[in-house]
Amino acid sequence: MSDGSETPQARKGGLWGGRFSGGMAPEMEPLNRSLDVDRRLWREDLEGSRAWARALGGAGVLDPDEVAALLSGLDRVSGRLSGQFPGDAADEDIHSLVERLLREEAGAVAGKLHTGRSRNDQVSTDFRLWGMKAAGDLEAAVAGTVGGLVDLAERGMDVILPGYTHLQQGQPVRAAHWALSHAWPLLRDAERLRRAGASASVLPLGSGALAGCPFPVDREALARELGFTSISENSMDAVSDRDWAAELLFAGALLGVHLSRLSEDLLLFSSKEFGFIRIGDGYSTGSSLMPQKRNPDVAELVRGKSARLTGGLMALLTLLKGLPTGYNRDLQEDKSIVFDAVDTLALVLPAMGGALRSTEFRPDRIEAARDTELLATDLADVMVRAGVPFREAHDHVGTLVRLSEEGGVPLSDLPDQTFAEVHPTLGDGAARAAFDWEKSVEARAAPGGTARARVRDQLDAVRRRLDHRTDA
Ligand code: ARG
Numbered sequence: 001m002s003d004g005s006e007t008p009q010a011r012k013g014g015l016w017g018g019r020f021s022g023g024m025a026p027e028m029e030p031l032n033r034s035l036d037v038d039r040r041l042w043r044e045d046l047e048g049s050r051a052w053a054r055a056l057g058g059a060g061v062l063d064p065d066e067v068a069a070l071l072s073g074l075d076r077v078s079g080r081l082s083g084q085f086p087g088d089a090a091d092e093d094i095h096s097l098v099e100r101l102l103r104e105e106a107g108a109v110a111g112k113l114h115t116g117r118s119r120n121d122q123v124s125t126d127f128r129l130w131g132m133k134a135a136g137d138l139e140a141a142v143a144g145t146v147g148g149l150v151d152l153a154e155r156g157m158d159v160i161l162p163g164y165t166h167l168q169q170g171q172p173v174r175a176a177h178w179a180l181s182h183a184w185p186l187l188r189d190a191e192r193l194r195r196a197g198a199s200a201s202v203l204p205l206g207s208g209a210l211a212g213c214p215f216p217v218d219r220e221a222l223a224r225e226l227g228f229t230s231i232s233e234n235s236m237d238a239v240s241d242r243d244w245a246a247e248l249l250f251a252g253a254l255l256g257v258h259l260s261r262l263s264e265d266l267l268l269f270s271s272k273e274f275g276f277i278r279i280g281d282g283y284s285t286g287s288s289l290m291p292q293k294r295n296p297d298v299a300e301l302v303r304g305k306s307a308r309l310t311g312g313l314m315a316l317l318t319l320l321k322g323l324p325t326g327y328n329r330d331l332q333e334d335k336s337i338v339f340d341a342v343d344t345l346a347l348v349l350p351a352m353g354g355a356l357r358s359t360e361f362r363p364d365r366i367e368a369a370r371d372t373e374l375l376a377t378d379l380a381d382v383m384v385r386a387g388v389p390f391r392e393a394h395d396h397v398g399t400l401v402r403l404s405e406e407g408g409v410p411l412s413d414l415p416d417q418t419f420a421e422v423h424p425t426l427g428d429g430a431a432r433a434a435f436d437w438e439k440s441v442e443a444r445a446a447p448g449g450t451a452r453a454r455v456r457d458q459l460d461a462v463r464r465r466l467d468h469r470t471d472a
Contacts, residue, residue, distance in 0.1 A: 073106025118209035120327040135197030141349040148356030192251035200244035203228040207235035256306030263299035275365035280358025372412035386425035
């Protein structure tokens with residue numbers, strides 16, 4: 001090779017050895033090196049490099065033969081990178097590795113590819129390309145998990161669950177309504193992920209190190225070729241703008257919070273004390289000591305993983321907070337944070353979707369757990385329908401609840417006479433008629449309520465959102 005690899009530093013830091021006389025300190029090298037993390041960007045790095053070679057050709061910086069030599073060299077580099085990964089300890093990052101391999105494949109012309117380009121606009125471009133794809137993949141994975149909730153909701157249409165506020169029984173709801181209450185947050189997360197992907201879709205390439213590119217490259221054409229929606233407007237901003245990554249991490253962190261809350265419900269509902277659901281064997285584990293144990297680990301693992309997602313968002317915001325204008329090497333840290341969040345979500349979303357599909361309701365246990373106090377509001381509504389002001393009705397039912405507690409009888413089992421004494425509108429069996437689970441849920445028929453028709457509307461709406469996504 002006649003490419004100037006004679007000085008040790010040029011070999012070690014192939015992209016910038018010229019101004020140095022000594023080698024890098026052995027303690028510095030592992031800190032400096034990011035190849036183990038950014039090797040995941042190799043496809044994007046090649047894609048960006050191909051587009052840049054053509055852009056330099058278009059700008060008259062390279063002649064057509066040079067462009068062709070670079071493109072075929074990059075193809076061979078692609079072949080090498082898709083096999084046994086060729087990086088070694090002397091390769092600093094994916095950009096220097098690609099350039100070294102290109103020099104091996106294409107010879108001296110490789111040295112022309114970096115004209116007008118910096119690793120600062122290069123890494124920003126690679127990372128955005130990766131982020132655009134990752135956001136789309138995650139959005140699809142969220143849709144899969146929502147599909148699991150739809151599946152569970154179908155099984156919960158005829159099951160009437162105690163609905164909770166303050167973790168105390170409040171009013172009855174269809175189990176389907178509860179399941180879908182977790183679908184809507186996830187659909188909002190999917191939309192946030194989509195928007196984060198759109199934020200990433202701004203081309204930084206052509207910004208150089210910070211001041212812009214001195215050659216007349218067609219940045220709009222570059223953007224189109226690489227699939228970006230627009231080009232960055234300010235080169236100094238472009239090399240350090242990681243807003244899209246923060247947005248992606250926020251979308252992921254909130255998604256983690258939502259999955260964690262869903263997990264908490266699943267854990268509670270699958271406990272001996274509640275027993276409302278049974279998560280499939282495939283998502284449960286046993287204990288090495290206690291033979292009877294059947295642990296809903298899937299939900300605990302998902303709840304646990306959500307901590308990393310919140311942490312990642314905090315880490316990136318903290319990383320960005322004190323940076324002066326322009327690229328700073330701190331930014332090398334951004335990738336492991338985002339990769340970790342995306343990997344974490346790619347792990348938990350399918351597991352949660354599968355767990356939901358495997359989950360069965362246990363109507364016997366649910367019925368046994370329902371206290372007729374859940375229908376206290378319906379009892380008040382009987383009076384309201386007879387013209388009693390709600391506040392007054394609330395008070396009367398409060399008295400009845402106290403009497404039932406004092407007498408140690410369920411609210412629904414108080415004698416007819418007691419109902420009539422507390423308020424005449426509750427006499428003649430009127431109170432008794434309020435103690436009907438089906439009637440209670442069917443009464444909530446305003447849009448967004450738990451009546452069957454409204455839950456059907458919801459299911460249709462969720463399915464439309466999922467179909468719309470697959471159309472897109
Ligand atoms: N590995 C670097 C990163 O991830 C690439 C950019 C390096 N730029 C530089 N001026 N050293 O950010």
